[in-house]
Amino acid sequence: MSATMTNQAGVGLQVRGLRKSFNGQEVLKGLDFEVKPGEIFVIMGPSGSGKSVLLKHLIGLEPPDAGEILINGESIQSPEIATKYRLAMVFQSGALLSSLTVGENVGLYLAEHRLKPPEEIARIVAEMLEDVGLKGVEDKMPNELSGGMKKRAAIARALVIEPQLILYDEPTSELDPLSAVVIGEEILKLQRRTHVTSLVVSHDRELAFGVADRIAVINEGRILTIGTPEEVKRFDDPLVQKFLHADLKHDSQQKSL
């Protein structure tokens, strides 16, 4: 794959005073944080805490009501961003185009922007799919793949862009523990190989503490804490501790407590 990669240096991301409301309800309440180039930054939080909305802002799919998002100091809303930096997102569902084969999905960016001839695209697609452990599935349709395979195919599609910033939306949701570990390994492998800046939104604690350089915990549109995994584990806030240690207790255990 390295032969196809060029200028892979990750970009820095700054979020300043980000606010967003939907129908009068404030979902993001002034978020401030920074992601360093080449870092794996995980945003954790319970469902409905504003993680996915934040991610949509970070890739430029939603305009903020207030505040700004900067990539290497340039606003994400600037029209040049898309041509200047390569950003990619791995959606929660994979979001593979159901009318295209897996191979066509993975090569879509190159084909639509006419960046390579068809034979070269086919070679790159095969290479990327092999990289994520999906060798030989080019001609399958997305609905023939399992949930984990879809996510890996979506990672392969993102890899084709040779991203400088890659966003993962709940990459391990709906996956069995083994597939979740494989996805976590893919995130780490990719970061080590290409030094891409990775931002992972997840409520999977094992994934977060397994891959993160730094973690932000978000709740009800506010960041509760930011730090290394060890710092977050030690952070003395009841909401953070509750989220980090929430566990199912069997009746008999509860009674004995």
Place this chain on the structure above:
Amino acid sequence: MFENIGEIVLLFWRTLLSLPVAWRQRQKVFDQFFEIGNASLLMVCVLSFFIGAVIALQTGPVLVERGLASAVGGIVGISLAKELAPVMMAILIAGRIGSAMAAEIGSMRVYQEIDALRTMNINPVHYLVLPRLIAIAIALPMLVVFAILVGWLGGAVVAATNSHIEIPYQAYWSNLRDVVELKDVANGVFKSFCFALIIGVVSCHQGLATIGGPRGIGRSVTKAVVNSIVMIVIFDYVLTRVLLQ
């Protein structure tokens, strides 16, 4: 429906602006064109044959009674060419193809496929709307020409075989040729071109505006078909007035 007219016009304008990239999307245009033709040809054939047949059946006995039997060919010919073929085929295509467009784009919207396109810097208007609009704008007028011819044939068969009419084929076609001019067929084809743009842009807009899950897709499909038909009927009146001048 009317609150969305601004958005629909804007989408149409953005699609027109993207025409320079149409050649790059030619494979998708061809795929959509094939889909529309393949899905609709048999239905168009059956529908138009029986429309022609029923006009002949309704008008034939009345005209025969008044000694105007020879006028059946002209009436079937002109009503199909100028009005019934373009409008009925547009309604058929709105139901068959407009609904499919809204459902496909709507499900892409709901399942974040359109967001995925945007993150790859692929314009959904170029990728999804433009090929569909070009394909339907070519396919519907062609289907209408086909429908006019098959409808005339349906009228001829009924006029010749129904015991209450019994007009020879030759007399039917002769009267049709006398009454129907090329510009009448051209009027119908032009109308169908306008209807095709309406169906395409309304259905794609509904698809792109889909929110919610499967229920949202269902709502979009219904709205795409209903809004297309309402706009077809309104524009039919406007275009007829303009073309009569």
